[in-house]
Amino acid sequence: NKGNYEHYMQKEIHEQPESLTTTMRGRLIRGGSCKAKSVLLGGLKDHLKTIRRSRRIVFIGCGTSYNAALAARPILEELSGVPVTMEIASDLLDRQGPIYREDTAVFVSQSGETADTLHALEYALENGALCVGITNTVGSAIARNTHCGVHINAGCEIGVASTKAYTSQIVVMAMVALAIGDDTISSQARRESIIDGLFDLPNKVREVLKLDQEMKDLAKLLIAEQSLLMFGRGYNYATALEGALKVKEVALMHSEGILAGEMKHGPLALVDENLPIVVIATQDACFSKQQSVIQQLHARKGRLIVMCSKGKASSVCPSGSCRVIEVPQVEDCLQPVVNIVPLQLLAYHLTVLRGYNVDQPRNLAKSVTTE
Ligand code: UD1
Numbered sequence: 219n220k221g222n223y224e225h226y227m228q229k230e231i232h233e234q235p236e237s238l239t240t241t242m243r244g245r246l247i248r249g250g251s252c253k254a255k256s257v258l259l260g261g262l263k264d265h266l267k268t269i270r271r272s273r274r275i276v277f278i279g280c281g282t283s284y285n286a287a288l289a290a291r292p293i294l295e296e297l298s299g300v301p302v303t304m305e306i307a308s309d310l311l312d313r314q315g316p317i318y319r320e321d322t323a324v325f326v327s328q329s330g331e332t333a334d335t336l337h338a339l340e341y342a343l344e345n346g347a348l349c350v351g352i353t354n355t356v357g358s359a360i361a362r363n364t365h366c367g368v369h370i371n372a373g374c375e376i377g378v379a380s381t382k383a384y385t386s387q388i389v390v391m392a393m394v395a396l397a398i399g400d401d402t403i404s405s406q407a408r409r410e411s412i413i414d415g416l417f418d419l420p421n422k423v424r425e426v427l428k429l430d431q432e433m434k435d436l437a438k439l440l441i442a443e444q445s446l447l448m449f450g451r452g453y454n455y456a457t458a459l460e461g462a463l464k465v466k467e468v469a470l471m472h473s474e475g476i477l478a479g480e481m482k483h484g485p486l487a488l489v490d491e492n493l494p495i496v497v498i499a500t501q502d503a504c505f506s507k508q509q510s511v512i513q514q515l516h517a518r519k520g521r522l523i524v525m526c527s528k529g530k531a532s533s534v535c536p537s538g539s540c541r542v543i544e545v546p547q548v549e550d551c552l553q554p555v556v557n558i559v560p561l562q563l564l565a566y567h568l569t570v571l572r573g574y575n576v577d578q579p580r581n582l583a584k585s586v587t588t589e
């Protein structure tokens with residue numbers, strides 16, 4: 219049922235304040251006079267000790283689910299102190315990469331049925347790792363075959379392009395990081411401010427959804443482009459990859475997410491006055507580095523569209539010559555949840571304006587059950 223919306227993708231983008239609320243329901247503890255704020259993940263609580271003791275945490279997934287894990291990686295590293303590595307499921311299998319008994323392998327999958335991820339799970343089970351699932355589908359193969367896990371509870375996602383599952387996956391993995399770090403006194407203040415940020419996150423997403431018309435106007439400007447680059451770093455490297463994935467898979471426009479730190483190692487050669495470039499430069503520890511990336515792109519006459527925190531337009535675009543997308547600022551590790559929304563809207567409007575099928579992109583299936 220699409221309700222008042224024309225497409226499922228549109229409906230699922232707009233229902234993110236509600237899906238995020240459902241994802242967090244019953245899992246955030248407000249705390250009180252003598253009790254600290256904390257998170258409660260029923261499916262993980264008996265396994266936290268083992269996870270904290272593991273030698274490494276390995277995230278394994280495909281496509282959007284991989285990108286969600288990439289967005290959560292920095293906060294998991296920070297709060298757990300355990301090294302976190304990333305594996306695209308098919309690549310792990312191609313290499314038969316090493317997985318050890320002392321590893322915690324985390325399988326991220328909206329459907330819980332993706333063949334590559336499922337085969338990687340079988341492989342990790344054979345190698346004796348603790349296998350944790352993060353999935354949206356109760357009773358799915360990944361939910362059944364992992365030792366433990368967390369359901370993201372985002373509600374059924376019908377559009378082939380994943381939107382609300384992505385934001386809920388990031389929130390769940392941030393909650394996993396909070397739960398693993400729960401025994402560390404030195405990070406308690408940090409954890410409590412993230413928990414406050416989670417409580418307020420649905421409101422911030424509601425606020426960023428107001429950019430709908432602005433994103434439609436931007437889509438009109440970009441409708442006939444051949445290509446669109448997206449630069450991000452730190453927490454928002456994942457945002458660049460995921461924004462580009464949305465644009466290519468639904469709007470059928472070439473788009474590439476680029477780690478901004480890699481700019482001078484090749485991509486800079488592409489920059490001219492024609493190619494549109496989205497730069498994600500919201501407020502966080504990498505901000506000044508992104509400012510210098512913007513200056514360098516600007517010096518090469520790049521056509522820039524800069525995403526920045528509200529009120530910061532003049533610090534990312536002093537000359538006023540680039541287009542600016544201002545988004546509400548949230549806790550750094552939650553910023554990817556807010557930042558992806560305008561890019562989802564952009565991909566959606568580009569697709570409609572270009573006349574392509576939004577909910578069933580050419581050649582793609584919702585659940586990829588073959589390798
Ligand atoms: C559970 C109930 C929820 C109820 C809540 C009340 C289910 C599915 N969930 O939610 O309806 O409101 O208790 O306390 O009945 N699991 C895996 N792999 C995965 C995902 C989950 O093994 O990929 C396991 C978990 O370890 C757990 C179980 O499935 O044992 C349920 O997980 P989850 O729904 O996340 O647990 P709760 O949030 O506690």
Ligand code: F6R
Nearest residue numbers: 281282283327328329332379380
């Ligand atoms: C992109 C998209 C795909 C899936 C990928 C993994 O919008 O939906 O990239 O994310 O096929 O699917 P799941 O998460 O079901 O394992």
